[in-house]
Amino acid sequence: MTSSADSVLDTQTLADYLQAQVEGFRGPLTATKFKGGQSNPTYRIDAASGRYVLRRKPPGKLLASAHAVEREYRVLQALQGSAVAVAQPLHLCEDDSVIGSAFYLMSFVPGRVHWDPALPDATPEQRTFYYHRAVDTLIALAQLDVAACGLADYGKPGNYFVRQIARWSEQYRASETETLVAMDRLIEALPAAAPADDGRIALVHGDFRLDNLMWSDSGELLAVVDWELSTLGHPLADLGYYCMALRLPRNPVLPGLASLQRDSLGIPDEAALLGRFGTATGLDPGDAWPFHLAFHFFRLAAIAQGVMKRALQGNASSEQALAAGRMAGTIAQMGWEVLDRGAAK
Secondary structure, three states: EEEEEEOOOOHHHHHHHHHHHHHOOOOOOOEEEOOOOOOOOOOEEEEEEEEEEEEEEEOOOOOOOOOOOOHHHHHHHHOOOOOOOOOOOOEEEOOOOOOOOOEEEOOOOOOOOOOOOOOOOOOOHHHHHHHHHHHHHHHHHHOOOOOOOOOOOOOOOOOOOHHHHHHHHHHHHHHHOOOOHHHHHHHHHHHHOOOOOOOOOOOOOOOOOHEEEEEOOOOOEEEOOOOOOOOOOOOOOHHHHHHHHHHHOEEEOOOOOOOOOHHOOOOOOHHHHHHHHHHHHHOOHHHHHHHHHHHHHHHHHHHHHHHHHHHHHHHOOOHHHHHHHHHHHHHHHHHHEEEEEEEEO
């Protein structure tokens, strides 16, 4: 990961606190903010006792239920020893007085993040492997027994998409800075387009994309990171979000894959990814696939709008926050187009 020095954390206070709360932790420490992270600021902690990672809520006034580091910590605990690789959680601090907001400490995973989904440094064979391995993780999530790992009450069961549309419509309205016609259309049309609930329940990551996966140099998937948006939902949810990258435009803020010759690059198309997932899980979105894509464009646009609002308020985590926020309109328009075309077929 690329990182830059950060001077926000009171490292002496943090070191004293962690030394008292975390077994084996010894200061002093330095904190270096990782690249990326439009939402929860993330830091590499280098201490006398070793290297760790800290994720915190951003400072300032936040939207209700947003930046839930407590939920991230619970998921990391639940997934220990499962088929879904994650870092080891070490300590959760809900006392804002320590560093100014709630945070948690986890183990440092010495892996690599591929920020560009085109994987420019990989061979076609390697790209195919990475994309298939990611889908295999989605399969593991879909097959996870949420009750057995202690997450039966992690979210409301049933009607996931309808509830998510309502939630993100509220979040979008709370952070709205200008009128986006496509978002208004999606907010109106998506509830009626949602497929009937089939009763399936799974742990949904909520932001499952290639740059939230950490890999070893040999290609082993070491950890799935950034569980802030996780909840109980439908097992097809993460698949739709993951496939959205195939349609997003290529630009510095959202490095999608839409304009690339994916066949020659070895990047599987939607049909191949859906087929691999469906063969293992028995789930096929069928005619509802346009809805799944449109829903995730809508949701991503709402997230981008939240980033814009925080940037205008001066408490966004990334230097690219304003640029990311300005993508909300483009993303929403893509969502409306795919839903409109699907509805016309």
